[in-house]
Amino acid sequence: MAILLLGLSAQAADFQLLNVSYDPTRELYQEVNAAFAQYWKGKTGDNVTVQQSHGGSGKQARAVIDGLEADVVTLALAYDIDAISEKAGFLPKDWQGRLPNQSAPYTSTVVFLVRKENPKSIHDWNDLVKPGVSVITANPKTSGGARWNYLAAWGYALKKFGNDETKARLFMAQLYKNVPVLDSGARGSTITFVERGIGDVLITWENEAILAIKERGKDKFEIVAPSISILAEPPVALIDKVVDKKKTRTVAQAYLQYLYSEEGQEIAAKHYYRPRLAKVTAKYADRFPKIKLFTINELFGGWSKAQKNHFSDGGLFDQIYGHK
Amino acid sequence: MKLLLKQKSVLPGFGPALGFTLFYLTIIVLIPISMLFLKTATLGWSSFWETVSSPRVIASFGLSFGTSFTAALINVIFGLIVAWVLVRYRFPGKKIIDMLIDLPFALPTAVAGIALTTAFSERGLLGSLLGSIGIKTAFTPLGIIIALTFIGLPFVVRAVQPVLEDLDKEMEEAAVCLGARRWQTFVHVILPILFPALMSGFAMAFARALGEYGSVVFIAGNIPMKSEITPLLIITKLEQYDYAGATAIATVMLIASFACLFIINRLQWWSHHRQEA
Structure with a gap:
């Protein structure tokens, strides 16, 4: 025994x-x-x-x-x-x-996916508010991914208007006026843009954008990296x-x-997430364009604060749709 | 009532059967639904009112009830026609059409939503056709009505079909012999008999449409104040971990649906009664 x-x-x-x-x-x-x-x-x-x-x-x-x-x-x-x-x-x-x-352990960022040859010549966030440009993104109130998109745009607006919140709000209102469909999830808006052919530009996570191109062919879409974006963590x-x-x-x-180990970071990079480890980052440098990135802590004081100010009921996102 | 209970039934086991029914309903329906009220009660009256009377929620109630009502109404009219054709005429492929009716039942709602959106979006087969005459369907309330009509179709057809099958042809013949025109026969003879079945078909289609989420979110567009259905707002609240707020909206939905079903039930009873008299 x-x-x-x-x-x-x-x-x-x-x-x-x-x-x-x-x-x-x-x-x-x-x-x-x-x-x-x-x-x-x-x-x-x-x-x-x-x-x-x-x-x-x-x-x-x-x-x-x-x-x-x-x-x-x-x-x-x-x-x-x-x-x-x-x-x-x-x-x-x-x-x-x-x-x-x-x-x-790995990060991503928010980029644009546009149709081949970029017919509406979209190069940065301010091209998204132009009249006649149709923007696809999900509803930030139901989609975590779409919250990063929203905050990336907001961060750009804050920097552009020298932290003038009133102007930033106006910018966001113009942007969301160009959004014809707010899908409830991020994958849903990818489908709207990629499969249904609706919209001129899809705001999305970098790994999703690269995946969409990989799966649907290079002859259909292009990735546009904006001048500045958010570090999605x-x-x-x-x-x-x-x-x-x-x-x-x-x-x-x-x-x-x-x-966080080298193997783990390699796998993340292989799946189009940006690695943290410098050695792995260098190895996959050509995969990830250099974009100026800000973090949510820098600009919004962390998630709890951002959630409360922007996405709670009656918060800044709701105000865009005209209700207080 | 007492008398009825004491009466010896031909079938044995009334007591255990009733007991089981009550137990079953309690476990499956009553307890889960009472959780809804308990959770809502944690909110307090003033914040409950604030939640359910906010403009966005009110707009969604209007949209959800309006589109569900419209869709159920469309289903009553066209469901009756479909049932009529299936019962009264013989034609090749009838069996297949009869099976097609049940498809909206069997399909996962998300699949229905994706299929409908593909067909009705601006690049879709039907969407581009309608678009060329200036009608935008996907991502508008019209798209929501289409989705709800789709999922509600079987209810009316399946409710009316058996009644139509049992309908005595002699009654129609008698009406014609007595000099009634075709439409008179229909309005005064056939329709009153079908009315209860049509109403229950309407009620089921309406109730199903009110709660529908999966197929609608794809085609609705989900723009706040314009095309946000109530179930989506409930999900939105959950996404913010606002359980109490979500159940508050759900409670209003529940009470309103119950009231609607109750009214329809009374109407049915009334029409049945009138016929008997």
């Missing part, structure tokens, strides 16, 4: 992790999970399988709040993870300081309550740290 027990404890342990993520990261994490399982097996001899769940970032966060047992979450914006911390208390409020780079976090209950803290922690 004692021998049998001894034999069991020496055997490799099996771990199961659940990574609750948002929509466009499906392919990225498929590759990460396979690579991490191999890495972890080599390091500790234990088997780890990471299961994935994808959906709209806000929806996913609500599922975790309501009890979906995620060991880690990898969402589109810090606000959604803040909500898990605030509403459910599953992780401490200062979660963002627990990993390097405000817990965002999709964050990752450990859900303390779940990992303590499932006793998976060590492996879950290692999983998140793996995203």
